[in-house]
Amino acid sequence: MARTPIIIMGAQGRMGATLARLTQNDPELELAGVVEQAANQSGLEHLGCPVSEDASTILTQAQGATVIDFTAPTVTVNLARTAAETGNPLVIGTTGLSEDQQQEIAAAAAQTPVFWAPNMSVGVNVLLEMLPQLVRMLGSLYDVELSEIHHKFKKDAPSGTALKLAQVLAEAKGWDLKQVAQYCREGIIGERPEEEIGVQTLRGGDVVGDHTVYFFGPGERIEVTHRAHSRETFAQGALRAAKWIGQQEPGKIYSMAEMVLSE
Structure with missing residues (x-):
């Protein structure tokens, strides 16, 4: 062969x-x-x-x-x-x-x-395929946010994976990510808009890569996490x-x- x-x-x-x-x-x-x-x-x-x-x-x-x-x-x-x-x-x-x-x-x-x-990662890419279905099934009452953690040597932020996850989530909701992405919150910012996706970045140590998508709904919260161990x-x-x-x-x-x- x-x-x-x-x-x-x-x-x-x-x-x-x-x-x-x-x-x-x-x-x-x-x-x-x-x-x-x-x-x-x-x-x-x-x-x-x-x-x-x-x-x-x-x-x-x-x-x-x-x-x-x-x-x-x-x-x-x-x-x-x-x-x-x-x-x-x-x-x-x-x-x-x-x-x-x-x-x-x-x-x-x-x-x-x-x-x-x-x-x-095959797992992350399967997650990208599954998230839109979760968005549609949960409906408009669930706010969507995500966070990512990487080692302290990573040069770009947010990670490419976080941006791709955010893009998929925005598209599933029929939104333009450029209009709804919120990469930083500070000070008196007022109530969270309905059409918003927060993307938060953490850096430190030797973390290979963690990504978590949050669905905040009435009386409950769903977290979907992918962690790369190596x-x-x-x-x-x-x-x-x-x-x-x-x-x-x-x-x-x-x-x-x-x-x-x-x-």
Whole structure:
């Protein structure tokens, strides 16, 4: 059975190192190359694959290999442009992408298969599918809020997952998230508007990722929580996506829901 070749961006990072280890331990995958800044390349020799700080060099050497990227928005956008030129499928787990940057990713997806999920956990993506039904069944008397907790090194806030959860909740209520999202409350703010979704951010320690959706109703409260216990949860989801996206055609950005439902 042919193995799926994988290129990993930021191989010395928290996610990159986890992805490299899991790729080497998976008989269906082959580590075709890694990209890392020159100053951080020491210790990568044991991977036994090409190492470069230039993504285009690695992608050109390993054409057809699927690239997995959990880096930063500007890096991801530049990588998408390169992948579009070389034809390498791309799996993106980067969060904090602006609308303009998302449009650039979409442009790249017209030329090469692109998979993007702000959270690679299968459980979170199942939750995204189920929440709209809960919103509709509970009705308008239930106020919706959500909170997210991540480690102190996370650079963007709220998390991409929290924003996606909020978007799904707003759409289920027929609202525009830009009009109803409330990311901070302070001072004498008055009563809570009926059309509002609060999104609260906490940072500290080494928390991998906690997300809780609250439904506050008359006389009761429902809490739906997802907790990631390890980065392997996200890495395994990304590797599962890497095996799948190479079989898809360019023309759109593929999601975790599409993958799960197609398998």
